Amino acid sequence: DVKVTQSSRYLVKRTGEKVFLECVQDMDHENMFWYRQDPGLGLRLIYFSYDVKMKEKGDIPEGYSVSREKKERFSLILESASTNQTSMYLCASSAGQGLSPLHFGNGTRLTVT
């Protein structure tokens, strides 16, 4: 079974802090994604990556950056956390190009105070 592991289940940070959300997958998947999930808005794509050192902006990249130094690890960075970034963050991975199902991690619930 594919395992996607997010380093923290719950996180509380202060406004202005730099926040790192880590995600690791163990199935040698090429593709990795970061979504945030908010009530009434569903899952929205922040950034994705189809290869090491490669990144693409999703639908809501503002206020975020990512890093993919190794194939198995995809990090989401909030340079200066703000209260509107309080959300559930979900990392996912998939194999190859095209129509492969996404496998999600358990999520990190981030609260910015």
Place this chain on the structure above:
Amino acid sequence: GQNIDQPTEMTATEGAIVQINCTYQTSGFNGLFWYQQHAGEAPTFLSYNVLDGLEEKGRFSSFLSRSKGYSYLLLKELQMKDSASYLCAAFNTDKLIFGTGTRLQVFP
């Protein structure tokens, strides 16, 4: 633009059949995915359709009509554990775009 619509909430009775509809408008459409998400948990993959028609997987089936921009998820012999949110997602060129999800409550 991109738009995916599905009902916000549905209720059904244990043992019954329920159909969850999804309509989509996206450019570069390549396929339609369905995910199940229990409260407080990660979404899990249920099925996907690339071509028109019905895909059956046990109690769950998914249908796609590309010309109508329409899909549905059919759940048969409903069980209490099927109470969850069901997410419709369209694969658009190189990424998966999700709808807001349909929360299904199954009553005894």
